[in-house]
Amino acid sequence: MTTSRWPRVAVMGGSIGGLTAGLLLRDLGCQVDIYERSSEALQDRGAGIILLPHTYRYFDEYSPLDTREVSIAPYWWTFVDRRGQVLSKEPLGSLISSWNTIYRGLLSDFGEDRYHLRKEVTGFSQTEKKVRVRFADGEEVAADLLVAADGINSLARSILNPPVSPAYAGYVAWRGTIPESDLSPAAAEETTNAMVYCLMPSGHSLAYAIPSQIGSLVPGERLMNLVWYYNCPEGAPLDDLLTDTEGIRRPWSVPPGFVRPEILSRVRREAEETMAPVVREVVDGAEDLFIQVIFDVASPRMARGRVCVIGDAAFAVRPHAAAGTAKACDDAFALRDSLAEKQGNVTAALRHWEPGRLEVGRNLIARSRWIGETYQVQCDAIPGDPRLQYGLYGPGN
Numbered sequence: 001m002t003t004s005r006w007p008r009v010a011v012m013g014g015s016i017g018g019l020t021a022g023l024l025l026r027d028l029g030c031q032v033d034i035y036e037r038s039s040e041a042l043q044d045r046g047a048g049i050i051l052l053p054h055t056y057r058y059f060d061e062y063s064p065l066d067t068r069e070v071s072i073a074p075y076w077w078t079f080v081d082r083r084g085q086v087l088s089k090e091p092l093g094s095l096i097s098s099w100n101t102i103y104r105g106l107l108s109d110f111g112e113d114r115y116h117l118r119k120e121v122t123g124f125s126q127t128e129k130k131v132r133v134r135f136a137d138g139e140e141v142a143a144d145l146l147v148a149a150d151g152i153n154s155l156a157r158s159i160l161n162p163p164v165s166p167a168y169a170g171y172v173a174w175r176g177t178i179p180e181s182d183l184s185p186a187a188a189e190e191t192t193n194a195m196v197y198c199l200m201p202s203g204h205s206l207a208y209a210i211p212s213q214i215g216s217l218v219p220g221e222r223l224m225n226l227v228w229y230y231n232c233p234e235g236a237p238l239d240d241l242l243t244d245t246e247g248i249r250r251p252w253s254v255p256p257g258f259v260r261p262e263i264l265s266r267v268r269r270e271a272e273e274t275m276a277p278v279v280r281e282v283v284d285g286a287e288d289l290f291i292q293v294i295f296d297v298a299s300p301r302m303a304r305g306r307v308c309v310i311g312d313a314a315f316a317v318r319p320h321a322a323a324g325t326a327k328a329c330d331d332a333f334a335l336r337d338s339l340a341e342k343q344g345n346v347t348a349a350l351r352h353w354e355p356g357r358l359e360v361g362r363n364l365i366a367r368s369r370w371i372g373e374t375y376q377v378q379c380d381a382i383p384g385d386p387r388l389q390y391g392l393y394g395p396g397n
Contacts, residue, residue, distance in 0.1 A: 005344040006030040007144030010133050012121050012156060015042060016099070017311035017328025018149035019106035020058055024336040025147075026110075027062065029344075033143075034110070035119035035135070041107065047099035047175065048210040048225035050322035050390050054330040055102070056095070065105045071097040072209055072217055076194035079383035082201065084276040088383030092195055094322075094390055098210045098223075102325075121155060124307065131306045145346045146307045147335070149328065152297055153252065154313035160304045166295035169318055169369075171203065171376050172241065173294060174228040174267065176256075176286030180209060181220050187278040192219050198276040199383065203229045203376045207279045226282040227319070228275075229294070229376050230267070241291065256288040264289060294318055294372070298365050302357050303350040308335065315361035320371035322390035323364055330392060331357055364392065 006029035011018045014036030026032040036042070049055070056067040077092040107115065120136040124146055131146045148156030152166060180188065190196060195208040205228035212222050232238050242250045244258040271283040283289070297316035302309050311328025338353040339346070371388055375381045381388060389395040 007339070007344055007346050008142075009033070009145045009147060010035060010131070010141060010143035011147045011149060012133070013149035013151060013313070014038075014107075014115055014117075015149060015151070015311075015328075016055075016103055016106060016325050017332060018147070019103070019110055020329045021147050021149060021310060021332035021335060022115075023058060023062070023106065023110055024332050025339070028336055028340060030145075030339075033114045033116060033141070035116050035121060035133070037118070037120035039118050041117075042103060043100055048208060048227075049097055049099045049102060049325060051095040051097055051102070052323060052326040052390060052392055054323075054326040054333075054392050057329065057333065059105065063105065063109050065109070067095065067097070070101045070105065070211060070215060070217075071095040072211070072222070074193050074195050074208060077197070077384070078190075078194045079197045079199060080276045080278070081199055082274055082276055084278060087199065089194075090384045093396075094195075096195070096208055096210060098225075099325075100213075101211050101215060121150070124156070124159070126305045126307060144306060147332075148307065148309040148313050149311050150309075150313050152295060152312045152316040154309060156307060156309050157297075157299055157313050160307060160309060161299050161301050164297060164299055166297045166316060168234050168238070169294040169296060169372060169376075170234070171229050171231045171294055171372075172238075173292045173319070174226065174230055174283070174289060175292055176226050176282065176289040177210070177223040178226075178282050178285040178287075179212075180222045180224050182285050183224060183281055187281050188220070190278045191224060196276075196278055197383075198279045199375075199379075199381060200274045202231055202274065202379065204381070205229065205275060205279045207282050224282050226279065226286060226289075228271070228279070228283065229372075231376065242293070250291075252293055254291040256290045259289060259291060296365055296369065298362065299358075301354070302361075303354040306346050306350070308350050308353070310335070310357075314357070315365055317361075317365045318368040318372045320375065320388075321364065321368045321392070323368070323392040326392045327360065327364060330360070360393070367394070 009032045011034040059067045079088040209222045299314045310331035338349040342349040
């Protein structure tokens with residue numbers, strides 16, 4: 001099969017899902033350009049990432065980067081109560097890294113020649129044979145296939161589907177990191193080889209080690225990552241929480257440095273009253289605390305004509321199954337396989353690809369909701385319950 005049979009591909013969004021799609025389709029023989037709206041390489045501060053096999057499959061099969069050399073393998077999945085009393089301790093069996101580490105590895109493999117920064121897509125149109133993509137700077141490009149990996153606030157999703165508004169889950173996530181070396185000896189010992197879940201009267205929080213900013217995996221040199229799921233009713237309470245230091249009400253997140261001091265003081269007092277000491281140390285010590293709003297998004301369609309949406313652009317799921325990034329990568333592998341099976345016929349490949357991906361997305365969003373409701377709303381999670389294990393297709397897989 002000659003290279004000329006393979007479509008020219010434009011990827012909208014240069015995050016982990018977009019890069020994985022770009023790499024796989026390029027390796028198939030496509031000419032691929034990735035368009036990222038940001039002005040510089042992406043960063044996701046304070047974001048640890050659970051590496052499900054679907055997330056690191058590209059590295060295992062194609063990349064010189066050994067995922068195990070840039071990740072941590074904590075042995076224990078430990079549950080504690082608000083006093084720090086251990087409720088359950090089970091083997092974990094997952095790799096943990098940082099978002100930045102995985103992103104940098106993929107970007108290094110893709111290269112920068114066809115990774116275009118400052119390219120905000122403002123629209124697209126398609127004919128039977130081509131899709132034309134328009135950018136904010138006035139440029140237009142033509143491609144045979146547009147892969148939209150443009151996240152939860154996806155422009156492509158809004159064009160392909162009837163209006164699909166993100167549904168607020170009823171809680172946010174406080175996130176942040178501190179140097180592992182700043183932990184007390186007791187907290188350092190408790191978290192060195194464990195992911196610690198704290199079950200609280202009104203929800204849960206977790207702390208675990210991730211690679212340092214320079215990638216160190218050495219205990220004592222790593223970062224301790226915090227995720228604290230925090231209930232906040234929609235309306236005035238949520239509006240107040242998301243109003244930043246400049247008086248702007250943020251829709252998706254409040255980044256580090258923009259959370260109002262009185263909000264930080266309030267939540268640290270709440271942590272003092274409700275959270276196990278090992279997790280509270282991260283809340284107290286983190287200088288980069290920020291807020292991520294938790295939403296559900298479920299698209300009725302993922303493809304139309306020569307355009308498809310992958311990852312959070314199609315299904316934004318609560319983080320509890322640790323499968324959002326895994327799904328984006330799995331979407332990309334399935335797309336590659338469909339294009340190969342249909343010998344580069346874009347419309348036939350997308351028709352073949354879409355039904356299975358919709359099923360995966362619907363199942364994952366339902367499972368992630370159930371886990372979130374169990375931990376955060378009903379507050380009746382059973383420590384060590386295997387149904388709560390991470391996984392894309394189900395607990396543990």
